[in-house]
Amino acid sequence: MKTGKTHIITIILLITIIITVSAGCTDNVKQSPVSPADNTTESSILVFADQEFAFQLMRTVGSSYSGEADVGECLATASRIKEGDFESWYSEWKKTAETFKAAGDESLAAGHKHTAMEAYFRAATYYRTAEFFLHGNSTDPRIIETWEKSRETFRDALALDAVPHEIIDIPYGNTTLPGYFYMADNSGTIRPLLIIQTGFDGYQEELHPYAMEGIKRGYNVLTFEGPGQGEVIRVQNIPFRADWENVITPVVDYAVSRPDVDEDRIALWGISLGGYLAPRGAAYEHRISALIADAGTYDVGENLMQNLQKDGGADLNMTKEDLREWLQTDPAEFNDAIRSAMAENTGTRWMNENGMFVFNVSSPALFWAEWMDFSLVGTAEKIRCPTLVCAGSSDHFDPDGAQARELYDHLTCEKEFVIFSDDYGAGSHCQLGAFAQSFGTKFDWLDDTMGTGE
Template structure:
């Protein structure tokens, strides 16, 4: 049988050209996205979808001072097409340079310059490390990650926003977190918890956190299993039952005297668009959630593609697809490895999946997604929910409407278009539009 395979890629924020539909749990309105695709939004600098996406991602940090246009363009100009080693080398050179700039500025008493240079260096170290996960034992993974964390924390020592490094009790260990205070009063404030996804780190959430602080929220970011420090140092992989991760985070948050436990919101970015709704379905301490992008079924794309290889695809169930993969792992792996040679996006998605799920083959990555669905639990969400959709989402598009329709809670459907290139995954490259629409909605729910 000829079996087409195109793997689901999950990557890690950002509207004029948007559609908003709001309704209560009982309304029958079905959202109809406005399609306005602007083909000039991509490619940006490199004619490869994965390299292009990551360059845009790095450049998007410019919104909060985490990168600069000339530095990104100059580094990109030195990168050879589809060369992971060259990518690492050139971004590390840039990161090392600006770390040294920050060090020198600090020694000379120029604290603003030190802060700004270190903040950019941490982004460039994170970018350098991005494609290294093919070999989980590569020592550069820890070196680059630690350099990124260290330069970020050095910058935050000089930042006007107070940020506290926190450790959150979790099972037999702790989860790393950052707590950003809206002010120095110590008074109770509404809390915004921000959750990254498949490949992010919490340092990357600095821009999101600043936007929350500006609006009067205390902000908590954290890394769970499969993410950041927890996968790199503790070697704990992702788990589907994310409520068991968020529960301890909420226990910690509600124990703080500066958190208003009646006004807690969560913002799930990229794969966080599965994690946060999953947690909210089991924990009513969460009062509002942003699903950005909304994910109903993590295996949706691979199931759709596998079905097309069967003689009667309309009668093939989700269970049938996973049974096929289990029974034909050698064939699936052979096919996937062949395809990975010709696709940077597929190659990265699979190698990243093997890393964050701690499994040995692409077929095992696919099988890992089997329990990652909100079927049977999404209807338990009681928190007001913002469902975000990008008209040109290159990672996990196509699920937001079914997600929205399955909700029984107060809900709003928000579609970003490409009039100003806001249609990409998590509105990458359109930060101002993204923050305005998502956080205005949250303000209306939690009233900071």
């Protein structure tokens, strides 16, 4: 790449891309069943004017659907947080988490196990929320401390729950990946398996509500964390990798080794960045019999290039490889521009801080160089199983569902595309905060595809 263009490229990236790029067959396109297809209204801002704070609050409030948060507790906590202040966010959610962890301990000591379980589930959610914005300093000891409290409290709740489960270790190279295996019952009956994974910023404990919906419908459910996620980045220091098939295959190997898994009926559901990771895995792992990309993501690098060329920041002869090579030089002008944007915008700050954390790199440019490898170009066509691609009409990580649509358009398998509208609050990223609509639509598709229908 010609060095004389770098300043222009930096400015265009800054203005048109960094804030907008996420994480996040038969031809059958559907709208979510409650609203018209042309709805693109933004979700209502909740408490905060800051978009990222409002969305993360909605994410936490949404856990109320499964009893793993409570609306009043969330709103009261949010009312004490200083807008856009990461330290205030951490301290107030941590206080709330500790309050309900102590309440759970008190209930358990008094013999009220069910009340204790409920308090522990809520406390685990609040610890997880507290940790969310801490990643600007990867050596901050509160990252591990708060993550550990969230997981420990979650497991305290699980120990009191009647749902059969196992805490599992999945062989992966010379180490293991952490997971949970939830069973519909204790009979050992062979059942269809639903594998659920998170994305760019989640813990697998956040997937517990999804797992509970699965077992209600007769599935056994496996959740796990891979490179760049949860324990694997925080404790094992293993960063994200784009070739996620090398993660999914060991997970499926573990699954089919179990006597209670129907190896002919294994579904994979990827949430947020999982909407890239799961399709990438399914493209090469053909033991997957159904796939949900939630929300679908096709190609980060291509999206960058299209925006550059559209806005005049790159000539038509510049390739993704040119841009990647430039970013790999760790250009100071790019980093300076991005850090300036981070100082002005909470979402930009969080995305880049978290990106550097989960990729284990030291600058925004090196994060974006790694991020560009996340592409399904030439790969989406390899997916053989029926696939549901989801998008939200007001998803701020994928405006207009462009990435989801591109993934859908490149699939050659049996496929379906669902756009969730915001008429009743389901238009946001991964339908967080609208679980009733989300679960109803996605599990109905899965039941029909897997032949369960429970």
